[in-house]
Amino acid sequence: MALHRDDVIAAALELLDEVGLERLTTRALTERLGVAPGALYWHVRSKRELLGAMADAVVAPAFAPAAAPASAAPGEGAPGWAGRTEAFAHRLRGALLGRRDGARLVSAHLAPGAATLGAVEDGLALMRGEGLSPAQAGVLGHAVTSYVIGFVLQEQSGQGGDGHGGGTAGFDPARYPNLLQWQAEQAGQGGGDAFTAGLALLTAGLAAQLGPGVGNAR
Amino acid sequence: MALHRDDVIAAALELLDEVGLERLTTRALTERLGVAPGALYWHVRSKRELLGAMADAVVAPAFAPAAAPASAAPGEGAPGWAGRTEAFAHRLRGALLGRRDGARLVSAHLAPGAATLGAVEDGLALMRGEGLSPAQAGVLGHAVTSYVIGFVLQEQSGQGGDGHGGGTAGFDPARYPNLLQWQAEQAGQGGGDAFTAGLALLTAGLAAQLGPGVGNAR
């Protein structure tokens, strides 16, 4: 009957979706759980530890054992490592977008757990098996995670959070013709394509550096 | 003799370097300024507006009119847009690394000012002049800023802040051979090279997509 640690984290994630990171308060959480403010500290050492556990929970699904790459047709086109990294990037973006302020939570508070580390290790091993050196696999993996987090951070900073600035809302259109054209194309194509296009730069860049020997797209 | 808005922002940036973002408090700031807590709100509408102005100040130098690209020899090798974007990325990283929690501050609170927007517009126009389409220039620019912010976020999350987790500190070495090897290579080469290598993937990827016609490296 008593509360358990996982219940606390689950409730905190629900609360996050409702009020956003800035208003995610220990007291609001304990009120939602129906206990006194101090009760939280029986289950969790500090608010920071709580946030770290939440971040790990958000990110974990993206590192789960990947099914076969969804998009790329097998046996043709891009090499296996490229399709696999792109699929991972899309899973990570999906996981971050799945929760309010997901990217901010993860970027500020993630302390990678054993499961995450294991998945990273497996990913590196897999890429080595496909002909990438440890350095190449490491650079690509690090670059992709950096790109995804940075991208979703910008993606989410406009909408959820607390709406502290659309940025380009209501400014003189005549002064920024290129910026406006780019934004219009973005909106027209659904916006998600910019993510895919940027991601493709990373994999295409490594493929180009490797040359056609390792399975370049052309 | 009276305090001005810019003094407040400058003092806040100094305080940030001393105590970090988490302990950057309005009361600590007013104490440092030698005024009462409420005095702050004569110069600034809210703490959030203050943080936004700080973020803009941190990022502004990176968008300043670029001198000739420092690294790439002119007239040979990579095309002009590639050298210019890489130089911008290094400037942005330098600006973020220049202040404690710089990446976190910018990623969470930046509301781009007119100067920043103008610089972005100019960058897009410049790239168009070099043969890139608006979409290509936009994708590249967005990808690069995402990459830089995500990279420096990870870079700074270990050290400054409040040290809430080195992540891979003190875990079983035998279980993560590839991860360890990658980390060792990182440390051996100074670490900054991973940034340059990942960045090169982005520019090389676009160059490969363009083909040799627009000035590919080979």
Next chain:
DNA sequence: ACCTGAACACCGTTCAAGT
């Protein structure tokens, strides 16, 4: 115009004491 004094409605966290 710029700042003080004093207050308001909150925070995260601790810890004896209860059950």
Next chain:
DNA sequence: ACCTGAACACCGTTCAAGT
């Protein structure tokens, strides 16, 4: 083991009143 009650040392923000 798990939680309450009550407190401590803070927060960001407002606003009359002073100069």
